Amino acid sequence: MTEIADLTATELSRHVRERTLSPVEIVEAVLTRIEQRADLNAFITVTLGEARQEAAAAEKLAQAGGKLPALLGVPYSVKDLVNTAGVRTTMGSRLYEDNIPAGDGVAVARARKAGAILIGKSTTPEFGHVQSATSPLFGRTLNPVDPTVTPGASSSGAAVAVAAGMGPIAIGTDGGGSIRIPAACCGIVGFKPTLGAVPHLQLPDLFGANSYVGPMARTVTDAALLFEAIAGPDPGDPFGQPAALLHEAGNVSLKGLRVAWIAKGGAKVEREVAAITVRAVEMLAAEGAAVEPIEIDFKSFEPAFLTILRTGLAARVGPVVKGREALVAKSLIDTIRAGETYSAVDLSQAASARTVLFQMIQSVFARFDVIISPTLTAPPLPVDIDPTGDIDIDGSNEGAVRGAWYPFTYPQNLTGHPAISLPCGQTSKGLPVGLQICAPWYRDRALLEVAAAAERVFGDWRWAG
Numbered sequence: 001m002t003e004i005a006d007l008t009a010t011e012l013s014r015h016v017r018e019r020t021l022s023p024v025e026i027v028e029a030v031l032t033r034i035e036q037r038a039d040l041n042a043f044i045t046v047t048l049g050e051a052r053q054e055a056a057a058a059e060k061l062a063q064a065g066g067k068l069p070a071l072l073g074v075p076y077s078v079k080d081l082v083n084t085a086g087v088r089t090t091m092g093s094r095l096y097e098d099n100i101p102a103g104d105g106v107a108v109a110r111a112r113k114a115g116a117i118l119i120g121k122s123t124t125p126e127f128g129h130v131q132s133a134t135s136p137l138f139g140r141t142l143n144p145v146d147p148t149v150t151p152g153a154s155s156s157g158a159a160v161a162v163a164a165g166m167g168p169i170a171i172g173t174d175g176g177g178s179i180r181i182p183a184a185c186c187g188i189v190g191f192k193p194t195l196g197a198v199p200h201l202q203l204p205d206l207f208g209a210n211s212y213v214g215p216m217a218r219t220v221t222d223a224a225l226l227f228e229a230i231a232g233p234d235p236g237d238p239f240g241q242p243a244a245l246l247h248e249a250g251n252v253s254l255k256g257l258r259v260a261w262i263a264k265g266g267a268k269v270e271r272e273v274a275a276i277t278v279r280a281v282e283m284l285a286a287e288g289a290a291v292e293p294i295e296i297d298f299k300s301f302e303p304a305f306l307t308i309l310r311t312g313l314a315a316r317v318g319p320v321v322k323g324r325e326a327l328v329a330k331s332l333i334d335t336i337r338a339g340e341t342y343s344a345v346d347l348s349q350a351a352s353a354r355t356v357l358f359q360m361i362q363s364v365f366a367r368f369d370v371i372i373s374p375t376l377t378a379p380p381l382p383v384d385i386d387p388t389g390d391i392d393i394d395g396s397n398e399g400a401v402r403g404a405w406y407p408f409t410y411p412q413n414l415t416g417h418p419a420i421s422l423p424c425g426q427t428s429k430g431l432p433v434g435l436q437i438c439a440p441w442y443r444d445r446a447l448l449e450v451a452a453a454a455e456r457v458f459g460d461w462r463w464a465g
């Protein structure tokens with residue numbers, strides 16, 4: 001039975017349609033895997049009763065025949081920052097330990113409509129504020145590839161669940177790389193869509209949004225399947241209203257694809273990661289892609305990113321934490337305190353820097369179809385590393401984790417461009433390495449097609465635990 005848990009969402013959907021597997025069998029297999037891999041600590045809440053009820057209803061629908069929803073009977077998890085009606089949503093914090101939303105987030109409502117079955121809420125650091133898979137509420141989440149290294153954050157549990165067969169797909173959020181970083185660390189696919197492509201109405205400032213909802217999966221095909229279910233316009237999102245929000249993919253091929261290759265992004269890239277990602281790009285070139293090296297100093301935009309991140313947390317979370325500091329991690333308090341030191345001028349200057357970066361990337365897309373880079377500058381960091389401290393790369397101190405380890409991911413949060421991370425190889429120690437592909441606004445479907453073509457070239461990197 002547990003082998004069912006290793007099937008992709010696409011495979012499971014086909015089995016349901018062909019009646020070779022029932023939704024009840026599928027859900028039971030995944031729930032069994034969750035129990036078997038409880039050591040990974042991927043879930044804050046497992047929806048046992050609800051999932052079984054939904055599976056029984058899905059089975060009746062499948063037996064009735066006719067046109068079936070795209071994800072009927074496919075289990076999925078939701079990061080515990082996204083609202084789920086009737087299922088507690090804790091934000092990874094003791095402050096919201098008993099919070100039960102009345103309604104679903106847009107992506108969750110759409111996944112339900114597509115027939116997917118919620119199996120649980122996945123772990124995240126408090127309010128997704130730090131690059132650490134820990135929280136005072138749930139403890140530490142472990143990487144199924146190697147428990148001595150981090151699974152990445154802040155969609156930690158979502159990546160771990162997918163990688164270990166605890167549901168083939170997951171909904172994560174990405175405020176600076178929080179889908180793509182854990183995807184790279186756990187050897188799966190993580191996709192941050194264009195701003196507004198998947199409406200995220202829980203954000204307090206929709207006009208200055210830098211946090212996104214997106215799919216996580218073991219294959220690009222599965223990520224695309226979930227994306228199609230949850231994407232589309234919503235009148236409540238200022239960036240997500242056009243009816244023709246997303247372009248069709250068209251004829252996408254690696255042959256003739258114009259690739260801008262950014263090897264460093266203003267940061268130092270660890271030797272093995274550099275070699276693996278260069279080899280991946282060479283493989284794409286061998287398939288006919290026209291690759292040209294360019295350089296953008298992404299790392300230099302870290303201060304603008306931090307200003308927006310910290311002031312947002314100070315404004316949104318600061319009042320909730322006040323007087324209850326003993327319930328939260330010190331790193332969250334420190335982040336809030338730092339956010340309170342910025343002025344309105346500082347925030348305005350950060351917004352201006354965001355505009356400059358957007359224009360820089362747009363100028364690149366005047367000549368290229370996609371921008372490719374490593375997802376991270378180094379393999380997954382030690383599980384107990386201080387996320388607020390500095391890191392060493394190839395024996396030298398390269399500064400703080402954000403600028404030194406993931407300078408390639410937070411730029412797209414500032415500019416709104418879609419970006420996907422997919423596995424492209426492994427280190428000599430067996431750790432996964434991710435490659436990031438970025439595309440112009442609204443070219444999400446084309447980006448997924450490019451990623452799928454690249455995935456076929458790189459081969460199958462499934463890291464099931």
